[in-house]
Amino acid sequence: MCHLPTPKKMASPRTFTFLCGLLAANLVGATLSPPAVLSLGPEVIKQRLTQKLKDHDAINTLQQLPLFSAMKKESAGNMFSSLVQSILKHIIWLKVTSASILQLQVQPLNDGRELMVNVPLDMVAGFNTPLVKTIVELHMEVESQAIIHVETGERDHTRLVLSDCSNTRGRLRITLLHKLSFLLNSLADKVISLLVPALPKLVKSKLCPVIKAAFEDMRADLVNLTKVPVSLNSDHLEFDFMSPAIEHSVVHLILGAKLVDSEGKVTKLFNDSVDSLNLPSLYHTPFSLTMRKDVVNAVVAALLPPEELMVLLDYVLPETAHCLKSSIKVISEKAANRLGPTQIVKILTQETTELLVDQGNAKVAQLIILEVFATNEAYRPLFTLGIEATSEAQFYTRGDLLMINFNQISLNF
Secondary structure, three states, X not given: OXXXXXXXXXXXXXXXXXXXXXXXXXXXXXXXXXXXXXXXXXHHHHHHHHHHHHHOOHHHHHHOOOHHHHHHHHHOOOOOHHHHHHHHOOOOEEEEEEEEEOXXXXXXXXXXXXXXXXXXXXEEEEEEEOOEEEEEEEEEEEEEEEEEEEEEOHHHOEEEEEXXXXXXXOOOXXXXXXXXXXXXXXXXXXXXXXXXXXXXXXXXXXXXXXXXXXXXXXXXXXXXXXXXOEEEOOEEEEEEEEEEEEEOOEEEEEEEEEEEOOOOOEEEEOOOOOOOOOOOOOOOOOEEEEEOHHHXXXXXXXXXXXXXXXXXXXXXXXXXXXXXXXXXXXXXXXXXXXXXXXXXXXXXXXXXXXXXXXXXXXXXXXXXXXXXXXXXXXXXXXXXXXXXXXXXXXXXXXXXXXXXXXXXXXXXX
């Protein structure tokens, strides 16, 4: 499993796709059923949903809560409605003067197959009365909550949904911010008694739609993130969102994968069966992307395609040409004498490059065929040599690009 450290913001799709996928592949190849899985911990859900609430101006929704009309409506069915109405006559206006959303909490529910989202709210409301010029301020604390779960619709289509948005029981608190005169304190107590039943209903009717809209935007952004194509030389690796799952408090976006050439033609489609899911764990990191081994090897093969190189050895590497001739002369003087000034070395890469991962170290292995032609007119090689080349692969990022270095090349003849 590969995980990125906690970032200030999520890395670009290209960066964490390769960095996590390439380094994780060998460890999950035998167990991961889908081609790729993007795993998001509760911290990511909390951060993204918090940002979406800001984008939807949830604070402004709280500041515009019609407290006075809600309080009047709540008192309409009260057996002491006439007394309540006489109290309300002493209030000129009542509104939220400041509001903030405290840190969201995302907790596991139903054995980790659902997530409970708690949205704590902190508000100050003020009301004015002709009795005094002072504004009476009330401190109001209330909490909204909702559940994130996987819903199965028509044709077994599954999606992440947010439901059961309501207020947390026992989390409502309204107090007088500053003690005033006995008369004003008594009036404030009456206002509080009317706000206690009215405020939760008001928050549910006004804020819950905003929370749901913010969640829908967050879900769409996460799905769109998986659809960004990743450039592999002239090819692209593309992911297709298949279905979500929630397991052990982690939201998994299960992805299909395919390789697409420069003309948009699918050159390789990876088996996307999800009949039996073995989902990765996060191991205390906020998110990760894990790719199946066959996907990773296809990515490496696209980055390092088969190549053929021909070298006029005497002109390009004269010292190597002399060394080669001396070495062959030890074996066969006749063969060495056949090497002319136009001798050619032909280097061919064979089979698909394979990435090997062992205890956090990555290596690239490939079979190389070396053919030596005595002259540039020879049709058959003087001799052929098979070489298994391995190199340490080091991955690092530069901006939004993944860079690969190959170090310590070793050859097995």
